[in-house]
Amino acid sequence: MELKKQGISKDLLQKGLNEIENADYLKVLDTLLIKKWKQLKAKTSNSEYSDSDLFTPAKQKLINYAMQKGFEYDLVVERLKKIL
Secondary structure (H helix, E strand, O other): HHHHOOOOOOHHHHHHHHOOOOOHHHHHHHHHHHHHHHHHHHOOOOOOHHOOOOOOOOHHHHHHHHHHHHOOOHHHHHHHHHHH
C-alpha cells in the first residue's frame, strides 16, 4: 500500500513480489512475529500472553502489527498457530 502511495506501478510491484522466495518471506514473517511477541510479553506478565487462544488482545496486537508491515492476514494467523 505504501509503495502504491509513492507512485510505484502495480505491474512493478507485482514483479517485485514475485521475485521474493516463499521460504525467505516466511522466515522474515516468523522472525518479525517472534521478536514482537517477546517485546509484548516483556511489557507485562498478564496471563493473556500464555493463553493458547489465538484471539486474545495481545495476539490481536501481534496480528495487526504484522499486517501493518504488509503481511496478509491469513498467512499471519497460520504462522502464529505454528510458532506460538
